[in-house]
Every structure is written in structure tokens, then in C-alpha cells.
Amino acid sequence: MFNSGYLIKNIFFLFILISMQMGFVSCTTDDECRKEKDVNMQFAFYTETVHPTTQVISKTAFNIDSIWVKALDKDSFIYKNKKNVKTIILPLKKFENQTDFIVQFNDVTDTISIFHDNNENYFLSLECGCIVTHTIKEAVSTNHFIKSIEILNTEINTTDATHLQIFH
């Protein structure tokens, strides 16, 4: 009265299931954070040229020969004499609403102030934790080298995008 054949088959299957379960466990428990966590604001440099005959204004991207960038309240440089720069990426303050930078273009210095909202604790995952994303409200600067600043994209997150255009 004992279904021994099925019992053996069943126990054999149990071992297959255990090994499958091991596979699932190793697939699902990921210890390392594999998501992008860096949130940076990106600047691109442009000049405006007016066509002599048609009077049409056109934007042209250009490279800065050498650039120095640091925050107003910090001594360490984020960019130090970087040559031939097309775009720069800068972090914004995660827990304050205003970030000021001192930017030296070749030998001319300007101060740029960014006013922003912070979306604290934007959750990624248990492994990656939280990040802070920003929304640009306003961007102002002194006008020694910079002619004007245009906000292209207000949302700053982990996506690689140009947020501000600096016109010379």
C-alpha cells in the first residue's frame, strides 16, 4: 500500500526545484547598485551671430579655450584650467535652494547663481538608496564674458541632457 515509485520521483523533483530556487535567489538578490546615481547640471556654450544680409540670428556652439569653475563658498575647483571645453557639468546643492559658481573663461571671470527646488529622497532601490533631483527656477549671472543664460531644460535628474545655454 505504498506508492514508492512516485515518492522517489517526487523526491528527485524536489532536488531539481531546490537547484532552480538557488538560481532564482542568485538572480534576484543583487547586492551592488547598478543604477545611475549622479545628478548634474549641464552647461553648453553658444554664440549668437546675425547674418549680415538676412538679419537672421543663428546659434553656434563653440569651445572655451580654458575654464576654471568652483563654487562661491568652496575653495576646491571642479574644473581647473580645462582646455577646449564644449560643455561643463556641475553639481547643485542637495539641501539648499541656491548654488553659486565662479566661472573663469580664459581670463574673464563671471559669477553664476542658480535658484532651484530640490526633490529630496527620490527613491531608486534598497541597494542604491535615494538621490536628490532638482528643478531650475532661475539662472542669473554677471555679464563680463556671459551675454545671457537661457534655460533649456528645468528638470535635473540622472538623464544626460543640456540644461543651460550660455551665450557669449
Add this chain to the structure above:
Amino acid sequence: MQHICKFFISILFWLSIYTVNAQNQNNKDSVKIDKINFINGIRIELDVSPVITTLLSKGDTYSFEGAVQTTLFQKYFPVFELGFAGANRTSTENVNFTTNGGFFRVGTDFSVMKPKKIPGKFQNFFLVGARLGFSNFTYNMTNVNVYDEYWDVSKTYDFNDVAATKVWFEIAAGIRVEIINNIYMGWTLRNKRMLTNDAEGKISPWYIPGFGVNATSNWGVNYALGYKF
């Protein structure tokens, strides 16, 4: 969600038709002893897989469950599964996640093979079916650190007693084998699909009782020991 609703409604629909037909047949030839019983026993099962799975997850997670399954017309196997599960995990960056909570699943299985109950012989089933799973639980996520590298400032967040309700759909397949009289053994393999997704950027649980590690889909294995009344 809509498809699942349709699926369950159609199950109910066909079940009701079957009931009516069975009743009609009974009326016509009442002399015949009804071969197909409406309810053919109730099987109570205990999932013994946690013995192994808890070891495999290195104590990070645990899940215990039992099930009640009955047989309708030797073909449909409505099932109710009830369990309790939890997790306690610390990430490499020392973020701690804890949860525990109950869950239940309702659904039905279908017998793929035509069941034959020959007196004196053991009964085996090969079952394929679907379930809808529910869990209402709270979780804690503590020591979430955000570091502002350049300005060298940091903040630590603690999220305590965050409430969550999760609903998921499962497709299940398994076998049940009668080992000794009325004692069954078998396994169920299931693919789970989450129906209630978290908004991007919002805090979400790492583990969901009854579902497992939070993802759009997940797998589950049960090893059942059952007794048929």
C-alpha cells in the same frame, strides 16, 4: 487587470453552466448513481519549502503558507492559500529594510489529465491554474543616506511604518501525488506578475509578503504536504 477580470468572470460563467448541466443530467436519469460528485473532498496542505528557501536566502527572508483546495466535478480545483512572510535585509550601504505581513491568494486549478479514481488505486493530479494574490503590510526602510560630495554635507532618512497594499496575478502548475491513503505530496511552480506598481521615485518595498522580492515578475516554488478529508 482587465484581462484578469475577464478571465475570472469566464471561469465563473463556465462553472455555472457546468453546474446547471450536471443538475439537468441528474434529473433525467435519477436512477443512475451520480458518478461525478459536486465536491470531492477537501485537501489541506502545508508548504514545506520554507525549510530550504529560508536557508537559501541566508535568513534575509522567510515565508510560511498553507492551502485549502477542493475538487469540483473531478475537474476544477478552487484553492485558497494563506500565509505569513517577512524580510530583514541590510544593503551594502547599510540601508536596512524590514517587513512582515500576511497574504492570501484565491484562484482555481484545472486538471490537465482526466482523473481516474479506481478503488484501491492512488489518485494523482497534474494541475494548471491561476491565482490572484493580495498582501497588506507595513515596512521600514532606515538609514538611507544622501551625501553631497562636493559640499561635504549629508542627510539620513528613516521611513518607518510605510503601509502598502499589493495585488498580483499568478500562473501556477503543479502535481499532487497520493503517497499513502489520503496523504498527498507535490509541488507547485508559479510565475507571478505584479499588478500594483510603484510610481517612479517613490519609496517602494524590497520584499512583498507572498510575492517575494519586488519586481515586475517573480517566480515561486512550493512543496506541499497535504491531507485529504
